Amino acid sequence: MPPKRSIADHRSFDDTALLKDEIAPEDAVHLAMSAGDIVLVIDEAGTIVDGSADLTGFPDLPQWIGEKWQDTTTSESWPKIEALLAVKKTNGEAPAARQVNHKGSSGDIPVSYRLLRLSGGALRLALGRDMRDAAALQLRLLQAQQSLERDYLRLRQLETRYRLLFEMSGEPVLILDSENRRIVEANPAAHTLLLAKPGSLIGSKFLAWFDRTAREPLIGLLGAALTSTSVSPINANLAVKGTKLELNATGFRQIGKLFVLIRFNRHARVENAPETAVMDTLEAMPDAFVLTDANWHIVAANTAFAELTGVASINQIRGQPLGQFVGRPGIDLDLISSQLQKQGYARNVNSVIGANDAGQGEPIELSAVQTGKESPHIGLVIRPIARRLGDLPPMPQEMPRSVEQLTELVGRMSLKDIVRESTDLIERLCIEAALKYTSDNRASAAEILGLSRQSLYSKLHRYGLGNLPADAE
Structure with a gap:
């Protein structure tokens, strides 16, 4: 709230009589004309009896003289005119200013008025300040604010699209801070490739995920990515299981900081011809195959499993619990886990796939095996049996009693x-x-x-x- 402008707070002149004797009527007129961009003389009835202003800014002033003050303004300004005219005494304080809009031939004219009652009491002076420059400045400020909001919304939309593409991409991607070589961004595909829990890569040291023998070449790759636009990929072994990966690095600058974009070639892992043939065979086999970790979260699967579950890509379900797709809750996977713990395998177990509240799912038959001791994984082969069961003749069931x-x-x-x-x-x-x-x-x-x-x-x-x-x- 602006401070009150009180005459009582001002130091008084030492000799007021001196000014009274020296100020001629012409000087008083000049003083009044200088007090505002427009000065109106208002009588007790609220009629404009005289006025002074630069006619280039207020060309309609001559037509206002003799009219009611509020008739020269727009309708929303009438209550403000009435409030100004209702002030009887100021108690030594400057009266509150009110902004009104005059009706002009070239458009509305915003003016901020203060009303001063003359000592005689019959007439009042309306001292006005032209607010068109301030209104234009406010309009420019509003336009600048709207432009900033549009830019902010556009940036938010771009960020949302970037985040969606980053999260849904099947290519494993990491973003590193070049100063401390820590991971600042990692998509789900990167977590799966590095066998990391969701979200555990963020903030961790990049080099710690690789074998010690690969760390020097990786440091060289990161340095080259920041100084060259063309960097050859390198191969590096993971610290866990020694899996070989091919890495590509690209440097970029953002908000004054340097970052490195790391992309993995998932097809370059495990450069071994027999094992590659095994993976190709599993991918091409007609029966569904799925590999999970010890907690039954999906690590990998072939195309037949994607078709059986109705997903567009395995990347959409990688990392999700297998129980969301296979088996009845609390029964099938618990039974298979029990058999795996006792025997290390489960053979020809009847189950269902796609069971939910809307249906019982499709009957399947599956076999499972558990491998590894330090980081066990479970492999399952799944085949639908609905058609096979439908082709069998119904078997007579003899009950002891009905x-x-x-x-x-x-x-x-x-x-x-x-x-x-x-x-x-x-x-x-x-x-x-x-x-x-x-x-x-x-x-x-x-x-x-x-x-x-x-x-x-x-x-x-x-x-x-x-x-x-x-x-x-």
Whole structure:
């Protein structure tokens, strides 16, 4: 809020009579004309009785004389004119200024007025300051602000597009700070390639991810990228597993700092002909193949798995839990994990793919194997069996008793005996379903049913389901 301009705060003249005697009427007129860009003499009725201004800036002033002051202004200025005219006494303080808009032949004229009541009380002086220059300056400021906002929005959109392309790119990319060689940006493909947890690359030392023997060549590559526009790629082994990668480096400057863009050639890793042939074979095989880490997060997969899950590219699902696509929650992968821990492999396990709230998914059969001890990985071969099951003739199922047969016992047996018969029926059906689900693997079936092996063997003997092993007798 601007400070109040009070006459009482000013030092008074020592001899006011001197000024009174020396100021002639002509001097008073000149003083009034100099007090503002436009000066109007207003009577008690609010009528302009006289005025002074530069007619080049206020060409309509002669027509305003004799009219009501508010009639010379736009309608939104009328309350301000009324407020100015309503001031009776200023108490030694300069009255508050009000900005009004005069109606001119060439457009509206903004003027900031202060109203001073003369000592006689019949007339008042409206001292006005032309605000057109200030309004033009405000307009330029507003236009500059709008231009900055448009530029800021355009930069935000560009940044969003850059971030989307960076994150969705299948090419592994890193951005390094040239001063400390730390990673400042890394896309998901780079995290997958370097076997790093999502987000763990940011802020880490770039050289720490590579074998010690490769660090000197890497330092030379980074230095060359900052001084040359054409740098030959180099090969370097990762610190984990010794995987060989091909790296390309490009230097660039941003906000006064130097950075290095690192791009990896994923096809240059593991330059070994037999292993390359294996990877080509897995990619071309008709059955789906997927490789996960020990936590069942997808590391790699072939095209058949992408087609089976309905994704456009493996890069879209790399790093995601396999359980989002394969198996029923809390059942299938837990069963496979149990078999892998006991045997190191799981064979011909029936499961589903694409199960969600909208459907039960497509039946599949999968086999899995776990390799490695320090950083174990799990490989799975998956094949759909819906068509194969549909081609098989329906198998007759002989139940010991049907629901209708059980209800016919009412009146001939007690409720206790009927309940026991119903329990036996349900128990046998569940055991048969568990054996079918686990491909007749009785250890896994016992685990699914929450039974011990001995208890399951006892129930198999009771219901005559299959031959028992010799040690279970």
